[in-house]
Amino acid sequence: QPVAVEVLDHLEQLALVDFRDTEGVERLRKAIQFADQLHEVNTDGVEPMDSVLEDRCLYLREDDVTEGNCANELLKNARKKVEEYFVAPPGNIPLPTLEERETFLQGS
Amino acid sequence: MAAAVATAARGCSGVWCRAWQRGAGGPGHSPHGQRAAASSARGGAVPVGKSGLAPWVPVVGLEIHAQISSNSKLFSGSQVQFAAPPNSLVSFFDASLPGTLPVLNRRCVEAAVMTGLALNCSINKKSLFDRKHYFYADLPAGYQITQQRVPIAVNGSLSYSLCIDNKMSQMVTKTVRIKQIQLEQDSGKSLHDDTRSQTLVDLNRAGVGLMEVVMEPDMCCGEEAAAAVRELQLILQTLGSSQAVMADYEIQRQIEELENGGTILNETRAFDSKLGCTVPMRDKEGKQDYRFMPEPNLPPLILYDAKSLPANMNHQQVVNIDWIHERLPDLPSVKRAKLVEQYGILPEHSFALLNEDGLTEFFENVVKQTQMKPKKVIGWILNVLLSYLKEHSLTVKESPISSLMMADLLNLLEKKEISSTAAKQVLAELWKGEEKTPLEIVKEKKLELIQDQKELEQICQAVIDGQENEVMAIKAGNLKVLNKLIGLVQRETRGRSNPVLVKQLLEKKLSE
Numbered sequence: 001q002p003v004a005v006e007v008l009d010h011l012e013q014l015a016l017v018d019f020r021d022t023e024g025v026e027r028l029r030k031a032i033q034f035a036d037q038l039h040e041v042n043t044d045g046v047e048p049m050d051s052v053l054e055d056r057c058l059y060l061r062e063d064d065v066t067e068g069n070c071a072n073e074l075l076k077n078a079r080k081k082v083e084e085y086f087v088a089p090p091g092n093i094p095l096p097t098l099e100e101r102e103t104f105l106q107g108s
Numbered sequence: 109m110a111a112a113v114a115t116a117a118r119g120c121s122g123v124w125c126r127a128w129q130r131g132a133g134g135p136g137h138s139p140h141g142q143r144a145a146a147s148s149a150r151g152g153a154v155p156v157g158k159s160g161l162a163p164w165v166p167v168v169g170l171e172i173h174a175q176i177s178s179n180s181k182l183f184s185g186s187q188v189q190f191a192a193p194p195n196s197l198v199s200f201f202d203a204s205l206p207g208t209l210p211v212l213n214r215r216c217v218e219a220a221v222m223t224g225l226a227l228n229c230s231i232n233k234k235s236l237f238d239r240k241h242y243f244y245a246d247l248p249a250g251y252q253i254t255q256q257r258v259p260i261a262v263n264g265s266l267s268y269s270l271c272i273d274n275k276m277s278q279m280v281t282k283t284v285r286i287k288q289i290q291l292e293q294d295s296g297k298s299l300h301d302d303t304r305s306q307t308l309v310d311l312n313r314a315g316v317g318l319m320e321v322v323m324e325p326d327m328c329c330g331e332e333a334a335a336a337v338r339e340l341q342l343i344l345q346t347l348g349s350s351q352a353v354m355a356d357y358e359i360q361r362q363i364e365e366l367e368n369g370g371t372i373l374n375e376t377r378a379f380d381s382k383l384g385c386t387v388p389m390r391d392k393e394g395k396q397d398y399r400f401m402p403e404p405n406l407p408p409l410i411l412y413d414a415k416s417l418p419a420n421m422n423h424q425q426v427v428n429i430d431w432i433h434e435r436l437p438d439l440p441s442v443k444r445a446k447l448v449e450q451y452g453i454l455p456e457h458s459f460a461l462l463n464e465d466g467l468t469e470f471f472e473n474v475v476k477q478t479q480m481k482p483k484k485v486i487g488w489i490l491n492v493l494l495s496y497l498k499e500h501s502l503t504v505k506e507s508p509i510s511s512l513m514m515a516d517l518l519n520l521l522e523k524k525e526i527s528s529t530a531a532k533q534v535l536a537e538l539w540k541g542e543e544k545t546p547l548e549i550v551k552e553k554k555l556e557l558i559q560d561q562k563e564l565e566q567i568c569q570a571v572i573d574g575q576e577n578e579v580m581a582i583k584a585g586n587l588k589v590l591n592k593l594i595g596l597v598q599r600e601t602r603g604r605s606n607p608v609l610v611k612q613l614l615e616k617k618l619s620e
Contacts, residue, residue, distance in 0.1 A: 014397055016243065050236065050402035058407045060425055063178050063215035066185030067199040074195060074203050074311075084194040085308035088245030090300060 003029055008105055009098045016095070021104050168333045169325035172340060173318045174350035175294065176219045182293055182317035183210030183253065194310040202315040204248035209405050216317040217260070217427050219349035220291050221411065223319055224261025226343050226439055227286045231429050233411045235260045237291075237403035242396070245309050246296035254320075256400050259290035260409065266323070267441060268339035269459065270331060279456055284336050285324040294318050319350065342440040342462060443468070451475065451482035460490050466504035467494065470511050477515035480522045488518060492532070496539060508541035517546040529603040530555040558604050564597075567605070568613045571596045582618055590614060 019025050071084050080087040178188055186199040201208035224231050236258045239251040264286035272278045296314035298307050327333045344352040414430040444458035461468045471489050475482045521531045537549045558564050571593055581589045597610045
């Protein structure tokens, strides 16, 4: 079952992914199909598992200051910086709509 | 006017509110330079004025984010501190570097439990963490760790009082339901540089622990909302779980904007670049989708009470709800009731005392050191001292008049050594902060009440002799004119006569 164009467009906007071409979309479809196999298992009355850690004890840390003070190290990763600030583009730049942007999905 | 606004709080431990309103009116206008503000509208609101349809009653719900008072962040060991050099309080986890993991801070859990208990909530012995995804420069991970499915506390209530009709004498108690309290991370701070078309990002605040307190839409208007927030602020400050610093005018401003605003549109959040609150991008097309998913790196948070406490567990790993409950301090409502009972003051007095930092202590110290009854003392504290402080924008701590000085002064008054007019003059002098005692000022300015009866009698007689018409009016039955004579005697004596005594003397003379 193919994935609707509206859904693909929505995903591209939400997750900022680019399905790029038919091969990419097909890979998605196959991944969904693979995951759908889970439906074959009867899970009536079974609590969903969030994580294999669910029966582990959540470790609680003491409220002590143990890290920080490494601005220089952190800023080494930044492509652009101003004094000790990271630099980012001015606010979120919205992804253009389906009609407006160049995406393979346009042709679909 | 924007209908819903997220606000301020970037103090040492801030509080910010997102208010939403289901109300009448058109779409909110978003001011230039600010993103439009809104929250989810529950159902379609019909604007006032459309014919044939009843307008909706504005109903206000609030979500308040209180910064937790802790030394370190919610999931990392970097320091929580206001005003530090940019990016100096940031760990690798806070910067979302690969391979880092969240480790929960016990103090933040305790703060949330305390707050939940103080707000009469059920504490969930098992709560879960989730990821809320959105893209923004000050959210390096691309998601915020929060508690969307099962928060730490639910179903509480907050009682607050407000004056009807601006008269302090009539107070009514209201309650707002607390839907839930959840633990979540704060984001960093964005500074917008429009001239250079860039945003500067400081992650010092990223990862700081927040308690989000969600109130049900039980409030009818801005005034109720403001009163509820104020009470919550007092509670948080009393508990110490948050310093809840938020300028009163800021609360009022937000509430007013809300009142003036119209309906809420689709879901977005307000942004104010001055205040540095961050928001997810406004999605013009469809609904914003946060793609919630369980936080895979954190097992469920389990809390215990006396009954469920396992025997051999390391106590450092245990948060015991009952233990915290036993150690809760007196909440503001309890403190106020105790003040009323102990000192015989009115409820509205107790509100005024608690509303001003340090004022209750000041009042109690004065009462301890004076013979004047608390019921009388309260008037001097609230009407005289407090207005002085407000006029000069001073806190109680900064008061040039100490509680001892105040007590000394009130003692002079109580012993009838000075009149209350003179007392006010002394206060004005004390206010200058020149280290003189009340007694010294009284002597210096000769403000003592005239104790010599003969002297007073002579002055009264002189006044009577000089006011023929008034005397006739009084003798004819117009007793109100007597006040004029009393006033004249007061003036003659420069406020150094006891008005009660003067009245007696005048009456005696006039009846002769």
